[in-house]
Amino acid sequence: MTTKTQAAPAPTWDLESVFPGGSDSKEFADFRTKVKSEVKDLEGTIDKLSDTLSDATRKEWTGFVLAMQSCVENIELILAFAGCLAAQNTDDSKAFGIRSEGYELYSQWQKIESSFEAMALKQDDAAWNKLVEQDRLKEVAYYLNELRE
Numbered sequence: 257m258t259t260k261t262q263a264a265p266a267p268t269w270d271l272e273s274v275f276p277g278g279s280d281s282k283e284f285a286d287f288r289t290k291v292k293s294e295v296k297d298l299e300g301t302i303d304k305l306s307d308t309l310s311d312a313t314r315k316e317w318t319g320f321v322l323a324m325q326s327c328v329e330n331i332e333l334i335l336a337f338a339g340c341l342a343a344q345n346t347d348d349s350k351a352f353g354i355r356s357e358g359y360e361l362y363s364q365w366q367k368i369e370s371s372f373e374a375m376a377l378k379q380d381d382a383a384w385n386k387l388v389e390q391d392r393l394k395e396v397a398y399y400l401n402e403l404r405e
Contacts, residue, residue, distance in 0.1 A: 279350035294327045298368050309383040334358040376404040
């Protein structure tokens with residue numbers, strides 16, 4: 257006599273705890289609007305960012321780096337959440353559209369990152385080291401140094 261064993265159900269994500277309503281979530285739509293605004297703000301800020309990093313401009317540069325970091329984290333959340341929605345329901349065309357929107361935002365962010373990289377390359381080593389050695393930037397110091405190199 258053979259007995260059949262039943263496979264455990266596949267794990268599921270609790271996406272409702274992140275943004276209730278899935279791809280139709282008002283909170284997710286509001287979040288994406290906020291992130292679009294952050295990208296636009298970064299585009300404007302990099303154009304105004306002082307060309308030279310010094311003691312006088314370090315605070316401005318630090319604020320920009322922190323804003324860049326926060327923005328890319330938010331873009332990654334959009335991409336991850338939309339990716340989970342699409343994986344959970346391959347018929348959710350709205351989720352795929354949102355994911356494309358996230359990739360577009362990431363592309364815009366990468367342009368900003370490229371401009372920042374060009375600026376970073378022009379900075380004096382001592383001024384750069386003072387920037388990346390700040391407590392507020394310790395978590396991203398490796399990234400910043402890699403970007404500059």
